[in-house]
Amino acid sequence: MNAMTARAGLLEGIRVLDLSRVMSGPFCTSMLADLGAEVIKVEMPGSGDEGRSFxxxxxxxxxxxxxxxxxxxSVTVDMKSEDGRAVIRALIPKCDILVENFRPGVMARLGLDEPTVRQINPGIIYTSISxxxxxxxxxxxxxxxxxxxxxxGLMSLTGPRGGPATAVGESxxxxCTGxxxxxxxxxxxxDRxxxxxxxxxDVxxxxxMMAMQLTGLARRLYMNDTPKPAGNRHPVTYPVDSFATTTGDVVMVCFxxxxxxxxxxLMGEPELAGDPRFSTNSARNDHEDLLRCRIAAWTGGLTQDAVTKSLLDAGIPAAPVWDMNQLVGSDHVxxxxxxxxxxxxxxxxxPLVPQPVRFSGDDPQDAPTTPELGEHTEAVLRDVAGADDTMINRLRDNGTI
Structure with a gap:
């Protein structure tokens, strides 16, 4: 393992009861685990977290x-059964944090809502994601x-100009909620x-998602303007956009x-800078289609590497548009x-990809692991919940674990 990205033990000694599933909750708890917290992930016996089927x-x-x-x-517990809920209640006093991402009301029906859990463990951090x-x-x-x-509103801002609302290509x-x-x-x-x-x-x-959209919110809240999709270009500044080359696309931030x-x-047309149609950002926006054609004609005759190098050498922020293969295979990664x-x-x-924040003075940790379904059930019940062999065997026999 590369020591530079070893898990920081900043949360060593903190125990998390992870009742979440699929993505938002598990992403949250994976970040806590990366920092050294002990995360007990509770899954349904047999099927496990729905994410195991993806x-x-x-x-x-x-x-x-x-x-x-x-x-x-990974600990398998059927929380729909009374015995299963009793197992969860036995774990709660030993945990610092509980994370759940059920629809509001589900935890109350299970008798594990925040007020009930707080009676069992007054100091617990109870995180609800919905x-x-x-x-x-x-x-x-x-x-x-x-x-x-x-x-x-994110989909309404994403996609080609005049095109349909488009989802971002990742969850x-x-x-981000995680x-x-x-x-x-x-x-x-x-604070505790x-x-x-x-x-x-309560997250x-x-x-x-609303809190992240600063450009769109600035236009809506201060200008009473409802932004629309603009493709890859910046909604205010031009040319900040992507352009095709002979070997792939590039982006430039001509701000x-x-x-x-x-x-x-660089384009061999220095007179464009003094042309009234392009001499200011406002004018460049008004004549975007014409300017885009001129820039595209230049980039379209060169390779991706050549355009990127020329722009960077001229002090213009630029980059190649990479696919996932290029990213993972890069010297940076x-x-x-x-x-x-x-x-x-x-x-x-x-191969695993941990949270990306690096900390000074971080000591190398053991190689990260990923659990099989129920791999730690008996150990956690014995060591954390205080269950003995008789109880564990009974819970297994009746399908609770």
Missing amino acids: GPFVEGESSYFMLLNRNKK GFGQDSPLKAWPAFDLVIQAMS VADV MFAAFGTLAALF ERSGRGRHV AMLDS SDKAFSALAE AQRGLVETGHHRTLGDV
């Missing part, structure tokens, strides 16, 4: 699940990433160190009159150690 698969194991549930302990929050008029709606992208609502949840959980944990008081952390996917003047020199070699009990070595 492809692609490697020898029957979900690679999606492995990337998302690194460094966790689509719309615990008190929204929409709280009963099912929330999936695409639903939230649609309602957040960004799930991922990050906000980790942030809120750690803030509440820090000073006040001794546990908190309920909504729709709220999270000022000075940068545009440098671009005009290798130097930063962004892909770690982890371990799976049956698959052996597997």
Whole structure:
């Protein structure tokens, strides 16, 4: 394992009871696990987290699940049964954090809602992740990433100009909500160190996505303007856009009159910088179609590498448009150690991608792991919940674990 990206033990000694599934909750708890927290992931016996059924698969194991549930302990408990809920209640006093992402109301029906759990463990940080929050008029709606992208306005801003609303090519609502949840959980944990008081952390996917859209919000809240899709270009500044070359696309961030003047020199058309149609950002926006054609004619005759180098040498921010293969194979990913070699009990070595924040003075940790379904059930019940062999055998015999 690359020591530069080894897990920081900043949360060593913190235990997390992870009752979440699929993506937003597991992403939150994976970040906590990366920082050294002990994460006990509770899954249904037999089927496990629904994420285990998501492809692609490697020898029957979900690679999606492995990337998302690194460094966790898998414990199978049927929370629909009274015995299963008793197991959860036995674990709660031993945990610092509980994370759940059920629809609001489900945990109350299970008798594991925040007020009930707080009676068992007054200092626990109870983090609830949902689509719309615990008190929204929409709280009963099912929330999936695409639903939230649609309602957040993000899809309305994404895609080609004049085209249909388009989803971002990753489950960004799930991922970003998981990050906000980790942030809120750690803030509440820090507060508990000073006040001794546990908190309920309520994180909504729709709220999270709204909070991220600063450009669109600035236009809507301050200019009473409803933005529309603009393709790859910046909604205000031009030319900040992507262009085709003979070997792939490039992006350029020509953000000022000075940068545009440098671009005009590169194109062999220095007079464009003084042309009233292009001499200011406002004018360049008004004549975008014409300017785009002139720039595209220049980039279209050169390679991706040549255009990128020319722009960078001229002081204009630029980059090639990489696919996933180019990213993973890049010198940057290798130097930063962004892909770690982890371990799976049956698959052996597997590639994993931990949270990316680096900390000074970080000591190398053991190689990250990804759990098989129920791999840690008996150990956790014995060591954390205080169950003996008789109880474990009874729970296994009646299908609770």
